Amino acid sequence: MGESMQLKYQRDRKVWDNCAITYEDQIVSGHPDVVAYEKFEENFLDKVCLYLDKNYESSLKIIDVGCGSGRLHVRYGKYVKIPSIENVSGVDFSEKMLEIARLKLKQEGIEGLSCPVLEFEQGSAFDLQPETATVLPVAVNLINSLGVMQGEKGAQKLFKAMRRCVEHAGGIAIISCYQKAFIKQYALPQYESTLNVCGQPAWLKPDTFASEKYILKPKFFKRANHDGLSLEVEVYENNKLIKPSFFLYRDNKLTEQVIKSGKIKTYSDYGSNWYSFSQIEDWMKEHWNGLPMYHIPTQAIDPENAEAGQLAILDINNILKEFISKIL
Numbered sequence: 001m002g003e004s005m006q007l008k009y010q011r012d013r014k015v016w017d018n019c020a021i022t023y024e025d026q027i028v029s030g031h032p033d034v035v036a037y038e039k040f041e042e043n044f045l046d047k048v049c050l051y052l053d054k055n056y057e058s059s060l061k062i063i064d065v066g067c068g069s070g071r072l073h074v075r076y077g078k079y080v081k082i083p084s085i086e087n088v089s090g091v092d093f094s095e096k097m098l099e100i101a102r103l104k105l106k107q108e109g110i111e112g113l114s115c116p117v118l119e120f121e122q123g124s125a126f127d128l129q130p131e132t133a134t135v136l137p138v139a140v141n142l143i144n145s146l147g148v149m150q151g152e153k154g155a156q157k158l159f160k161a162m163r164r165c166v167e168h169a170g171g172i173a174i175i176s177c178y179q180k181a182f183i184k185q186y187a188l189p190q191y192e193s194t195l196n197v198c199g200q201p202a203w204l205k206p207d208t209f210a211s212e213k214y215i216l217k218p219k220f221f222k223r224a225n226h227d228g229l230s231l232e233v234e235v236y237e238n239n240k241l242i243k244p245s246f247f248l249y250r251d252n253k254l255t256e257q258v259i260k261s262g263k264i265k266t267y268s269d270y271g272s273n274w275y276s277f278s279q280i281e282d283w284m285k286e287h288w289n290g291l292p293m294y295h296i297p298t299q300a301i302d303p304e305n306a307e308a309g310q311l312a313i314l315d316i317n318n319i320l321k322e323f324i325s326k327i328l
């Protein structure tokens with residue numbers, strides 16, 4: 001990794017350690033638009049695995065890259081049993097995220113499960129190693145994790161790492177992320193109303209309480225297409241409510257810059273990029289060149305839950321051809 005990449009990586013790791021608990025509450029099982037998108041991702045992945053279970057002889061290994069709090073471990077370890085899934089393996093750089101994940105497995109009573117084996121590794125998404133051909137690897141990168149992986153350089157490293165991981169074993173890589181075209185309808189309301197997770201968005205003013213000393217809690221979730229220009233929050237200092245009502249407002253110029261650039265920034269160093277459909281298409285062509293692949297706007301599969309996303313799928317041996325033609 002180059003030096004600036006190394007710095008970004010370390011900074012982001014700290015950011016994710018700091019927001020792990022609230023991220024779990026307010027995002028993974030909180031904001032209704034995120035929950036809907038997660039539901040789409042889970043249904044889609046279930047269908048892929050069931051198709052492979054029926055039509056393919058090998059056992060499956062799910063590799064969840066940027067696994068966070070282990071959403072897929074819990075799902076395939078307990079709630080959705082697909083016989084050919086032999087292993088669910090998660091990689092994440094945040095120790096705190098993995099702590100939450102391990103605790104969840106314990107609470108669900110599936111810690112140490114042997115079928116499927118549930119594993120975690122603290123490490124970099126960019127260092128994925130080639131899987132052997134004894135199982136069929138299905139590497140996934142969900143809920144816009146691509147967008148929080150250290151900017152455009154990081155995103156491209158991820159495309160390369162996913163290929164490296166599955167190519168030798170003839171596997172599948174799936175990247176699910178949001179589209180920049182939907183940043184105004186989806187990202188602005190979502191990041192505003194979860195600002196106690198990742199910090200006050202940089203386009204909201206004033207910044208009176210925008211420091212680590214204070215926690216701002218929004219009074220309600222803003223849903224997609226909410227075009228209100230203000231946000232009412234409570235202000236806490238050391239867990240004590242010090243202001244029951246405080247209003248933040250969108251700064252027109254800064255808001256326009258975010259919509260144009262696709263770059264979300266907060267006062268807590270958090271950054272998330274929403275990449276355009278054409279940008280993802282270019283990276284697929286550049287880094288997965290010559291291999292079978294599919295690029296799908298998710299609204300073509302599930303417009304109700306997934307209007308704003310896109311799927312980049314690398315399918316080394318083209319084993320999903322029939323499946324993809326059926327779901328579209």
Ligand SMILES: C[S@@+](CC[C@H](N)C(=O)[O-])C[C@H]1O[C@@H](n2cnc3c(N)ncnc32)[C@H](O)[C@@H]1O
Pocket residue numbers: 009012016028065066067068069070071091092093094097123124125126141142143144145148149150
């Ligand atoms: C948007 S969360 C998604 C969590 C999980 N995939 C889910 O669906 O609930 C992104 C995750 O990526 C992790 N992450 C970000 N950059 C990373 C990197 N370079 N290597 C490994 N993990 C990274 C963060 O710690 C965080 O847990």
